[in-house]
Amino acid sequence: MTRPRLFAAALATLAACGGAAPATTTPAGPTGGEDQGAGTAVALWAAVMKPGASFAFDAHLGEGPPTEEEPVLVQATVTEVREVDGGRAAFLAWTANDEPLAATNMPVVIVVATTGVSFFYSAEDFAEPYPALTFPPAAAPTKLPDGTFIDPAPGGLAGELCYGYGPADDAEECEDVCFSQLCVHPTHGLTGGEGKWWPSDYPFVRRAPGR
Numbered sequence: 001m002t003r004p005r006l007f008a009a010a011l012a013t014l015a016a017c018g019g020a021a022p023a024t025t026t027p028a029g030p031t032g033g034e035d036q037g038a039g040t041a042v043a044l045w046a047a048v049m050k051p052g053a054s055f056a057f058d059a060h061l062g063e064g065p066p067t068e069e070e071p072v073l074v075q076a077t078v079t080e081v082r083e084v085d086g087g088r089a090a091f092l093a094w095t096a097n098d099e100p101l102a103a104t105n106m107p108v109v110i111v112v113a114t115t116g117v118s119f120f121y122s123a124e125d126f127a128e129p130y131p132a133l134t135f136p137p138a139a140a141p142t143k144l145p146d147g148t149f150i151d152p153a154p155g156g157l158a159g160e161l162c163y164g165y166g167p168a169d170d171a172e173e174c175e176d177v178c179f180s181q182l183c184v185h186p187t188h189g190l191t192g193g194e195g196k197w198w199p200s201d202y203p204f205v206r207r208a209p210g211r
Helices: none
Strands: 054-059 073-084 087-096 109-113 116-120 148-152 161-165 180-185 189-195 204-206
Touching (some): 161 189
Antiparallel strands (some): 054 204, 073 087, 087 109, 148 161
8 A cells, every 4th residue: 555645735635545744844943962963863853852842733624624623733742851771752742722632642752762763652651661662763764564664754854754654564455544654853843744643634734933
């Protein structure tokens, strides 16, 4: 199965099995943290590893208006950053239309270390020693047999990558949205995403300056 890649300037409604998220970005301030060198996950995620950093995303609604049930604004705020073995862990609080996402599939802890990157979907799941990290340490396009991937963000900034999960190599055809991803940039932090993690079927893109 393929994941069609949709550009921000030409998005219509989201296809049934989704696509790679476009992203428009606004600066999130200095990157901070230890720069382990360009091309590493530690450098790529540096702007996220800052207590108080906040990232707001609008749903790209295509041609149709939203319904009352469809969140049109999602926001992630870094509430805490902890030092962990070989890197850092960022704890995130998510809201949709300014209401807390109490039950969410969005990653609430993101561990970024010299050995790789991992997402946790509840704080209770995060404990050291934590399980083997999901994504490899290099910030480069990757596709693993289990469906884990790191992809460039089409139409995005240079260096912007999307981390996510899709169908495994041996998966049958998908009849629904069958992937999810979160995109990040080394200077601007989180830049958007789409798929099953997000609270509606629309791609979410970073808010423009001044909004």
